[in-house]
Amino acid sequence: MMFTTKAEYGVRLLIELGRQGSESEGSVVSLKAIADAELLPLAYLERIVAKLKKAGLVESTRGAHGGYRLARDASQIRMDEVIIALEGQLAPMTCFVDEPDGDAEPRVVCHHNHTDGHACATKLLWTRVLGGVQSSLQATTLDELVRFSQRADVEPTSDAAPTAA
Amino acid sequence: MMFTTKAEYGVRLLIELGRQGSESEGSVVSLKAIADAELLPLAYLERIVAKLKKAGLVESTRGAHGGYRLARDASQIRMDEVIIALEGQLAPMTCFVDEPDGDAEPRVVCHHNHTDGHACATKLLWTRVLGGVQSSLQATTLDELVRFSQRADVEPTSDAAPTAA
DNA sequence: GTCTTTCCCGACCTTCTCGGTAGGATTAGG
């Protein structure tokens, strides 16, 4: 398996926030409400949302009637940023270190060009896998997921199942 | 991180075998030789190669001067098959179960359509990620990696780096 | 017919992360 429940819960949390809209609308959602809606442990969600806040993806209001809201519009939140915030560096293998200098190139660095001359050929493979993951994450925005959840929510049988779409 | 060292070591092992050719050439390589060449623990490699054998990717000859060889030509070995043999089911999240009926479609099944109506919207995200990983693995064959390793091995400085070739 | 080299196989062991809990401190509304 590739991702932990931090990613799963964190994304579900963001989707719940996305249903309420972003900063412009002012309404905040308490973690308790999200924990109840998604059947997730509150104390664990606290640690997850802290990562999202540190990454600047959500904002918080403390005190009574406080809660969280999206820091930007859901259409401006791409999933690669979310997953990195939740899981840390995105790398298919331990020896891969992604240095965040440029933004377009992956810039993977493998450091066990072991003893004799030849570098590890697995580098080619992991680079491709990383590319596949990154592109699929970058291509997905939060509001896509929000809309997907609302479609599945409101009318589960209305339109034809878009499996091949 | 996404894959374990089983995948890393197993792929390196296959590359070593790929350097010697497949069944047609008859030459086998002992695990000891591979362990020495790649600086990997022999006892651990034994358990890894057992998975590859069970998956029908390598063949073995026992006894003195025995060893392993590829069961098919390296160009016929795709990395998705290799990784599944080494790591087990390929799934980005615990709740994803890939049932091996058809071969073309991913066929992911998420089973926590929790309590009230709406299904988890993360399904859309994980499906895309899985697709990205699968396509990048399917697009890579073992002999690509073998040739990549030989290029890096024999002449690290001779000809201009054929990155775009 | 041993001997030795290899593959084969299961039990064990250590370390680390995952997933989660406990218990508080801080801030704000009523």
Next chain:
DNA sequence: CCTAATCCTACCGAGAAGGTCGGGAAAGAC
């Protein structure tokens, strides 16, 4: 001041990752 919420740090059990150990069993070498 009391309550509802965010914040913060420490702790903890289970399970997997990564690897070791020891003993087979086959098949060629001598």
